[in-house]
Amino acid sequence: MQWVNALSQLPSLEAALRQVVEEAKAKLQAAQLKSALTRQVQTVGSGNLPGVLTGYVPSQTPRPSLGILFVSAAFASEYIRVLPLLSDLLDVEVLIGCSGGGIVGGVQEIEDGPALSLSLAVLPDGIVHPFHVRGSQLPDLDAAPSAWTDLIGVSPQTRPNFLLLADGFSSGVSELLQGLDFAYPGAVKVGGLASGGRSPNSNALFLRDARTPTPRQEMHREGTVGLALYGNVVLEAVVAQGCRPIGDPLRVTEAEGNVILGLEGRAPLPLLQELAERLSPADQQLARHSLFIGLLMNEFKLDPTPGDFLIRVILGIDPRIGAMAIGDRVRPGQTVQFHLRDAQTSSEDLRWALSRYQAEQPPEPRPDPCGALMFACLGRGQGLYGTPHFDSQQFRELVGDLPLGGFFCNGEIGPVGGTTFLHGYTSCFAIVRPTH
DSSP states (O other): OOOEEEOOOSSHHHHHHHHHHHHHHHHHHHHHHHHHHHHHHHHHHHTTHHHHHTOOOOOOOOOEEEEEEEGGGGGGGGGGHHHHHHHHHHOOSSEEEEEESSEETTEEEEEOOOEEEEEEEEEEEEEEEEEEEEEEGOOOTTTTHHHHHHTOOOOGGGGOEEEEEEEETTTHHHHHHHHHHHHHOOOOOEEEEEOSSSTTTTTTTTEEEOOOOOOOEESSSSSSSEEEEEEEEEEEEEEOOOEEOOSSSEEEEEETTTEEEEETOOOOOHHHHHHHHSSOOOHHHHHSEEEEEEEOOTTTOSSSSGGGGGEEEEEEETTTEEEEEEESOOOTOOOOEEEEEEEEHHHHHHHHHHHHHHSSSSSSSOOOOOOEEEEEEETTHHHHHSTHHHHHHHHHHHHOOOOEEEEEEEEEEEEEEEEEEEESSEEEEEEOOOOO
């Protein structure tokens, strides 16, 4: 399995596409050559010299199984030209992509100006199933799992994982994630909301499938494009929500919809005021504009860590009764905890999440990861950290020098506690490896 990435900042769409295609194809050929030479060295070690003399050395670039393309909003007026231009430059079986308000390639995060990021992969024995669904096509949430598997066109028995790129204005993404979790329990779903556009029909979603006699080549302005991946390929997700807890976990004693009416038998507002009085002056100031609430996803966990909470915004507080509205439904008996977010906290949480991923790798040998994708909130990047390329460089330092593509999103998709959510202010990473 090979996975490569190329980035271009050329101002011409055609020149930028040509640059990323040529660079990515050259990297694929180099990876194929390295693999062939490695096999030959192993053959020498076994004493089979004729095997070396007849060993395969690639003379041309292998046809990629998959391409993933992210196009910056600087090319918004030319989105319609992307796939026609690309089809003349690149022979790839399946490609998906979307527009982005910022583009990630390697350890570079290009937050302004023209940019293109192209990841190409050769996936031996890996199956790639692309799809596009509109929000109006989504089954009711009380529909049977078969309604969702029929929509996607993949059986749960194949044990797929999913890469999802959605338009936030039209996709019904929260309902889509609930339906996919229902129909494909245990499957990893990761991705992000296309960005760069500020109104309906202003983002772009790309899909190309060249495996049919008449290639499928589509640019969509709404819905979700996605991939179901199965066979000899797996996705692993890392979600860094960028918050740290303050105070103690609290039990919700009364709630209606997304409104918390009681915490530990008291109104939320006076409890929050008492907590604020115990904070340091710096945290008191931070709480004025960066206070969030975390919902514990596993009530059986006795000693929860930051990654066990789903972070949600506090929408408002009613000073008359002390009730608190949050950005998700909440139920009595649920455990919550207040959280703060700033650059240092976000940095520490990112390092913690990536380090935990590394520490939780199973002891038995298995194939190394070959590539990764990064889906970061538009509210992160240099505006949060004051320095460029922060999340991508942390990823390289803690996980490894994997080919990394991605974009800055209007919302990030990733799992917390085994359930998939749409996040904000988050970095979600999809790490790709063969199963054998």
